Amino acid sequence: MGITSVTKDAPRAYEIADRFRELGVTVVLGGIHPTIMPKEAKQHADSVVIGEAEENWPKLLDDFEKDRLKPFYLWDHKVDPSSIPSPRRELDNLHPLSATLQTSRGCPYRCEFCQLTGIGDTIHRKRPIETIIRELKNIDRKIIWFQDASLTINPAYSKRLFKRMIEEKLNKRWMAFGNANLLERDDEFLRLAKKAGCIAWMVGFESISQKTLDEIIKKKTNKVERFSYMIKKVGKHGMGVWGSFIFGFDTDTPDVFDVTYDTIKGWGLETAEFNILTPFPKTPLFEKMDKEGRILTKDWSK
Numbered sequence: 001m002g003i004t005s006v007t008k009d010a011p012r013a014y015e016i017a018d019r020f021r022e023l024g025v026t027v028v029l030g031g032i033h034p035t036i037m038p039k040e041a042k043q044h045a046d047s048v049v050i051g052e053a054e055e056n057w058p059k060l061l062d063d064f065e066k067d068r069l070k071p072f073y074l075w076d077h078k079v080d081p082s083s084i085p086s087p088r089r090e091l092d093n094l095h096p097l098s099a100t101l102q103t104s105r106g107c108p109y110r111c112e113f114c115q116l117t118g119i120g121d122t123i124h125r126k127r128p129i130e131t132i133i134r135e136l137k138n139i140d141r142k143i144i145w146f147q148d149a150s151l152t153i154n155p156a157y158s159k160r161l162f163k164r165m166i167e168e169k170l171n172k173r174w175m176a177f178g179n180a181n182l183l184e185r186d187d188e189f190l191r192l193a194k195k196a197g198c199i200a201w202m203v204g205f206e207s208i209s210q211k212t213l214d215e216i217i218k219k220k221t222n223k224v225e226r227f228s229y230m231i232k233k234v235g236k237h238g239m240g241v242w243g244s245f246i247f248g249f250d251t252d253t254p255d256v257f258d259v260t261y262d263t264i265k266g267w268g269l270e271t272a273e274f275n276i277l278t279p280f281p282k283t284p285l286f287e288k289m290d291k292e293g294r295i296l297t298k299d300w301s302k
């Protein structure tokens with residue numbers, strides 16, 4: 001049995017793994033949290049896959065058949081993005097309306113709270129565009145969620161993808177993560193995205209404080225004073241913006257909730273989500289807070 005988990009789900013994943021092992025089932029754990037905490041995960045599994053599984057999974061199955069399963073399958077290099085296989089979507093009957101797809105992996109922005117930074121997945125690796133087009137053609141669902149860290153990291157690549165989606169008349173509706181500074185300035189990008197079926201961009205604004213963006217998150221290229229303009233510009237191109245914010249930075253004061261609410265209302269943001277700053281293990285934020293003695297528990301259920 002294979003179980004993947006992020007940090008917040010790790011206690012539940014361990015509980016399920018323990019139960020299945022009691023029943024005599026061989027359990028393999030993988031995903032972001034076991035990659036970051038492999039020794040911890042191993043206490044609940046027969047084997048732990050560290051990092052991307054595409055190359056290690058066939059080796060693991062072969063070892064399992066030959067009764068020589070290793071305790072850990074290591075990740076010594078990033079998977080070649082052209083070798084990432086398309087999932088067997090016919091097996092997914094839980095999501096009849098929408099599907100997810102990745103055109104690339106990795107993110108170079110190194111936000112200090114992000115687990116991609118924590119695992120060092122900081123090089124943007126692009127899958128071949130024709131592979132993506134083939135995969136999109138085989139998806140019978142109308143709505144697509146692009147699960148890339150951001151579709152704006154390499155705008156030239158994304159524009160080529162959008163052009164091919166338009167040529168193929170795929171007629172999908174899709175959403176993706178995007179960065180404010182690119183969405184603000186590239187009209188051609190927005191025009192092509194809209195024509196290719198984009199309905200909304202999810203943007204990590206994180207904070208309405210420039211000081212927080214500059215000093216804490218290191219998103220120096222994002223300018224709070226330009227956010228309102230960007231939202232209106234994306235709207236003029238016929239797409240929405242879903243903003244993501246974080247509360248709990250050291251620079252936040254008790255009025256941060258009211259001030260944030262009033263500010264984003266003024267921007268005309270259609271949709272927003274709010275998260276609590278969480279020092280996930282191995283992130284620079286976690287290491288910093290741990291050194292300062294501010295990590296009060298390493299029980300991930302809390």
Ligand code: SF4
Nearest residue numbers: 107109110111114149
């Ligand atoms: S931009 Fe997003 S994916 Fe990239 S490092 Fe920051 S939080 Fe992580």
